[in-house]
Amino acid sequence: MRAQQANPQVRVLLLETAKLTLAAPQQPLVLRAGSQRWSLAPLEPVVLQLAAGSLVLERPAGVERLPAVRELWLEPAAQSAGAPLNLQFSPQEGADFQLQQRGYRGRLQVLVGSSSLQAVNHVALEAYLPSVVASEMPASWPQAALRAQAVAARTYALRQRKPAAAFDVSATVSSQVYKGVEAETPSTRQAVSSTRGQVLMFGPSLANAVFHSSAGGSTENSGDLWSQQLPYLVSVPDFDQHSPVHAWQLRLEPEQLQKAFGEIGGAQRIDVLATTGSGRVRQARVTGPAGTLVLTGAQLRSRLGLKSTMVRFEVLAPQLAALPVLPPLMPRAADQSGLSEPAITPDQVPVQLPPPSLLAIGRGFGHGVGMSQWGAHGMANRGQSYEQILHHYYRGTELRPYVSP
DSSP, X not given: OHHHHOOOEEEEEEEEESEEEEEBSSSOEEEEETTEEEEEOBTOOEXXXXXXXXXXXXXXXXXXXXXXXXXXXXXXXXXXXXOOOOOOOOTTOOOSEEETTEEESSEEEEEEOSSOEEEEEEEEHHHHHHHHHHHHSOTTSOHHHHHHHHHHHXXXXXXTOOTTSSOSEESSTTSOOOOOGGGOOHHHHHHXXXXXXXXXXXXXXXXXXXXXXXXXXXXXXXXXXXXOOOTTSOOOBOOOTTOTTSSEEEEEOHHHHHHHTGGXXXXXXXXXXXXXXXXXXXXXXXXXXXXXXXXXXXXXXXXXXXXXXXXXXXXXXXXXXXXXXXXXXXXXXXXXXXXXXXXXXXXXXXXXXXXXXXXXXXXXXXXXXXXXXXXXXXXXXXTOOHHHHHHHHSTTOEEEEOOOO
16 A cells, blocks of 8 residues: 555754764765765765865764865765665664764755754655664564554654755654664564554544653643644643653752842742643742842743743742851940940841742643653553553544655
8 A cells, every 4th residue: 555655755954063974884885065075985984074164074094174065975886876765664774974073864965054964864764763762762662552652653753844944853852852873673673564654633633642751640722832722732641650750859959040030030939820731831020139020930940941831839948157256345345425236136236148949840841731650651651552641641533554745
């Protein structure tokens, strides 16, 4: 069936930096820039870096400056000669190339900007997913949880494809984590192959299959966090009570609060003004020595590095250091009128209290929308299937084979 064979490419931003180290791990590759070509022997290191506005190519054989190059490809020699790209995935095959000593499948495109190099991996979807599943979820978890993650990751990647952009997704938590061939395991390959081509659909469209680590007891309505309420991303009970981040506490010291809220001189207290239906902070007021701030839950989480916005705050009493023993205070000598100034007793010495610390008391880890990974683990441990997990967290969606448009 055409639907089962659909295996489009995904373009993944691996790295954005001024210097890249490349290598061909198993078979010779070709580094191509327009009509220029350089053959790479296995394990031969190549360094690309920006210097004085142009690209510099460093090899054991020498150094070349390429001032006009704006794009390079690292690919098999047959591909550079115009042969069709092989989209078949074989678990026995190793990495096709190395970047920063980490192996990846597929081809590498390097986009040369004025101040950075963008390394973009062009890889077949089904070859990309085993690493994503293993990078996002422990490979030792039950197959039902891994399969749910595989379907969610496949759906998310396909929905994020943007033909007019330089890449579709990044390799970090800003999209979904992707650590290359070394992250793959037999269990994650099995999870991907056993769900091959399956995606979540809502009506005629791919669902926005977002996910997070742990919801802290209840997931979030998408409309309470983002601008649009999607009918399938609604608050549902979570099954993450066994999660290590189901409940957590974080002590916020004065130095950290000063850095986070510098415009008001730090924070003496944080009051939650409004919450969502699931209990996450919608709006909070931060009171500092020099004024107040009203922030959204997302802004508060970003400034303080909180695990989630399902959080409240307590003020911790400052710890007073032991006061030094003072010598007795004697009255001043009488002046000509015979009057003397009164003595200052020790209990009248002003004490400067240190600023308080705050205690953040929260639940969950992540934005809270869509599938909770720890909740999927909990449901799998109860004997529920990956289909049941997906339909619980993405209400009203259908599991279908993907058909390329």
